[in-house]
Amino acid sequence: MNRELQYKMEQVRELLPSRFPLHAPLALVHSFGCQQNVADGEKLKGLLAGMGFGFTEDTANADLILYNTCAVREHAEDRVFGNVGALKKKKEQNPSVILGVCGCMVQQPQVAEKMKKSYPYVDLIFGTHVAHQLPDMLLSLLQEGRRTLNLDDSDNTIHEELPVRREAGAKAYLPIMVGCNNFCSYCIVPYVRGRERSRRPQDVLEEAKRLIDEGYKEITLLGQNVNSYGRGLSEKCDFPSLLEQLADLPGDFLLRFMTSHPKDASRRLIDVMAGSEKIERHLHLPVQSGNDRVLAAMNRHYTIGQYRDLVGYAKKTIPDLTLSTDIITGFPGETYEEFLDTLHLVEEVGYDMVYSFIYSRRSGTKAAEMDDPVPYETKVVWQRQLLKAVRDISERNNRARVGRTFRILVEGAGRTPGTLSGRTSGGIVAQGPGTEDSIGQFKQFKAEGATSWCLTGTIE
Ligand code: 5AD
Ligand code: SF4
Numbered sequence: 001m002n003r004e005l006q007y008k009m010e011q012v013r014e015l016l017p018s019r020f021p022l023h024a025p026l027a028l029v030h031s032f033g034c035q036q037n038v039a040d041g042e043k044l045k046g047l048l049a050g051m052g053f054g055f056t057e058d059t060a061n062a063d064l065i066l067y068n069t070c071a072v073r074e075h076a077e078d079r080v081f082g083n084v085g086a087l088k089k090k091k092e093q094n095p096s097v098i099l100g101v102c103g104c105m106v107q108q109p110q111v112a113e114k115m116k117k118s119y120p121y122v123d124l125i126f127g128t129h130v131a132h133q134l135p136d137m138l139l140s141l142l143q144e145g146r147r148t149l150n151l152d153d154s155d156n157t158i159h160e161e162l163p164v165r166r167e168a169g170a171k172a173y174l175p176i177m178v179g180c181n182n183f184c185s186y187c188i189v190p191y192v193r194g195r196e197r198s199r200r201p202q203d204v205l206e207e208a209k210r211l212i213d214e215g216y217k218e219i220t221l222l223g224q225n226v227n228s229y230g231r232g233l234s235e236k237c238d239f240p241s242l243l244e245q246l247a248d249l250p251g252d253f254l255l256r257f258m259t260s261h262p263k264d265a266s267r268r269l270i271d272v273m274a275g276s277e278k279i280e281r282h283l284h285l286p287v288q289s290g291n292d293r294v295l296a297a298m299n300r301h302y303t304i305g306q307y308r309d310l311v312g313y314a315k316k317t318i319p320d321l322t323l324s325t326d327i328i329t330g331f332p333g334e335t336y337e338e339f340l341d342t343l344h345l346v347e348e349v350g351y352d353m354v355y356s357f358i359y360s361r362r363s364g365t366k367a368a369e370m371d372d373p374v375p376y377e378t379k380v381v382w383q384r385q386l387l388k389a390v391r392d393i394s395e396r397n398n399r400a401r402v403g404r405t406f407r408i409l410v411e412g413a414g415r416t417p418g419t420l421s422g423r424t425s426g427g428i429v430a431q432g433p434g435t436e437d438s439i440g441q442f443k444q445f446k447a448e449g450a451t452s453w454c455l456t457g458t459i460e
Contacts, residue, residue, distance in 0.1 A: 001050075002161045008135035013051040013052040015142040019096050025063035027053040032080060033070025035258065036222050037103060039173040040131060041068045044102070046163030047134050061088070064098040066124070069105035071188045073360035078104050084119055091121040098141065100124030102131065107151060107192035108364070117148050128193050132159040140452040146236050170217040170409060171442035176242065177206050181223035182261060184288070184300045185326060185366035186359060187222055198229050201237040205245060212251040217440065218409055221246070227264035240272040247276040250441065254409060254425060256280045261303040262287065262310060270314045281426040283314055286326035290345030291338040294331055299366070304345060311349055322426030324353035328381030329386060331359050332370035339382050343389055352397050352428065354390040358383055391452040398428065398450035406430060408445040410438045410459065420459060429454035 027048045031041035043065060043170060045055065056062050070076040091097055099122045106112045107127035115125050124137050130150050140146040158178065164249060165170055177198040180190045204221075211219055213215055221243075223229060229239040239257075246255055255278055262285050273279045285307075289295050292303050314321055327342060346354060358379045360367050394456070408422035408430045415421070420434035422445065430445045431454050438459060449456040 001163060005132070005135065005161060006050075008139060008358065009047065009050045012135050012138045012142065013050075015046050015139070016052050017239045017384075019098075019142060020043060020063055022309070023226070025053050026061055027064040027066065028056055028059060028062035029066045029068060030083075031068040032076055033072060033104070035173055035220065036175060036178070036224070037068055037070055038045060039222055040103065040128070042164045042173070043159075043162045044068060044131055044134060044383075047131075049165050050163050051135060051138065060088075063096065064100070064295075064403075066100040066102060069101060069103040071104035071108060071111075071192050071362070073357060074362075075360065077111070080105055082150040084122060084231045088119075088121055089404040098123050098138070100126070100137075102126045102128075104128055104188070104192040107153070108188070108230065110363070112151055122147075124148045125310060127153060130292060132162055141347050143259035149165070153194055156194065156197055158197055160199070160203055162319075172211045172216040172219050173222055174204065174207055174211065174219050175199070175222045176226060176239075177223035177229050181228070182225060182301075183366075185297060185370075186260045186331060186362065188362040188365055191364055193224070196225070196228060196231065198223075198231065198233050200232075200233060201235065201242055201245065202244060205249070208246050209249060212249060212253050215440075216253065218254045218256060219246075219257065219440065223257075224259060225261040225264060225271065226257050227260050227266070238347075240266065243269070243279060243342040244272050244276070247272075254280060256282070256427075258284050260285050262307050265310060267313055268311075270317050274317045274431045277425075281318060281320050281424070282322040282324065284324045284326075285311070285337070287342075287345065288326060288328050289331060289334070289338070290342035294334050294338050296371070297333065297367075298328075298331060304341075315407075320426065322352045322424075322428060323349060324355070325349075325351050325357045326388065327354055328359050329356060330372075330374055330376075332367050334359075334373035336382070339386075343386060346386065346389055348395065350393050350397060351390065352394055352426070354386070356383055356386055356390070358392075395450065395452040398452065398455055401428070401455055402447050402450050404447055406445045406455075407442055410434065410441055410443055412439055421454075422459070430457065430459075431455070432457045432459040 029045050030040050031037045031400055049170045063333055069080045087099055101122055106125050112125055123141055137148040179194045179196040181196045184192050227239050230237045406424040408424050410420050410422040414431040419431050444460040445457055447455040447457045
């Protein structure tokens with residue numbers, strides 16, 4: 001960690017007892033949205049731990065509450081406004097409590113302004129580029145009682161010096177890049193997270209080695225578009241090469257990664273996956289729509305023909321591959337016939353998992369300016385039709401897995417008492433009787449039954 005950061009954290013640590021004289025303060029950091037956000041939350045927790053905070057999950061006990069927000073859909077934003085509103089009473093009862101809202105949602109200036117004006121009891125409002133300045137923000141608050149509103153997005157460096165506090169367990173997130181350059185017409189991410197920046201391969205490899213040494217069994221590499229990893233780095237390294245180097249590290253672990261943009265996912269990526277048992281047998285390849293006109297309006301830069309070719313190659317090269325995708329229903333101007341193209345693609349590919357979202361208008365994006373004549377209720381009906389098809393497909397796929405044996409990582413308790421839940425390398429949920437000492441371990445699993453969302457069987 002660099003000296004300056006350490007010094008500031010030390011200053012905060014010394015000032016905290018004057019605000020919280022009775023006990024060491026507890027922080028609650030809640031990350032909404034995607035895994036990248038969870039990983040950012042782990043950095044915020046790392047900083048807070050270094051400044052002397054303990055942690056709690058209980059709002060009632062928390063002395064500092066930080067909501068790390070998501071902006072991808074309106075629904076996620078509404079939840080944050082609701083949660084922040086509910087904190088007003090807490091602040092009235094106990095003015096020492098420190099409240100903060102950070103991340104993608106408040107990186108939008110109009111949202112930050114609303115937060116500042118309508119929620120005057122929120123002390124810290126900051127965007128996605130300045131998390132490393134949390135110690136400065138706390139210092140201003142503790143020394144001068146000053147609120148922070150910091151949306152500065154000029155800092156495009158990746159702060160390797162930040163400490164990370166991960167949840168205990170077998171699974172760790174490892175961000176390899178941040179930002180997005182794609183500007184899909186519906187998406188707010190490029191506006192709130194800025195341009196793509198990749199971490200140096202040696203930094204990623206070092207961190208992966210540490211995680212493996214610490215006993216993590218599953219490492220998920222994160223980026224908005226992992227397949228464009230390495231662009232702009234001085235040393236030449238693309239995503240398949242990085243994946244290959246990571247898979248060559250000694251130890252018993254599984255590598256997962258997300259998200260892959262179909263326009264950049266290459267056959268070499270699939271060859272690298274096929275070449276190592278340490279890489280998941282799963283490809284999450286968000287298609288968004290099964291219709292070329294809609295894909296062009298979404299600015300996705302691939303056609304269904306190209307997508308089909310890639311999926312065909314992946315299935316042929318990795319026969320037990322699990323495929324999942326993201327789909328937006330009701331993109332502005334999408335017709336029912338165009339939606340049916342998506343439905344047919346879903347049936348043709350036979351995805352095991354589909355994350356489906358009803359289009360949400362994000363102000364500032366290109367799609368927000370497009371005509372959107374289909375009523376929301378109709379989009380809900382389309383989505384239901386899609387989800388019904390997906391359930392049938394996943395059940396059919398899972399039934400075909402019955403009788404086979406899989407290596408699973410046991411993650412925790414299963415749905416019914418006395419059972420455990422884990423995942424296959426393909427990401428399929430596997431449940432069966434077992435005892436807690438297997439949690440966090442790789443085990444053999446024999447599939448004996450199937451539903452649309454899991455396999456049931458015996459854990460050996
Ligand atoms: N409306 C609905 N879904 C969206 N996504 C991104 N932006 C929007 C939006 N405005 C979905 C995409 C993406 C996933 C993470 O969220 O499907 O792949
Ligand atoms: Fe959004 Fe497209 Fe970037 Fe994904 S690739 S974060 S959908 S702009």
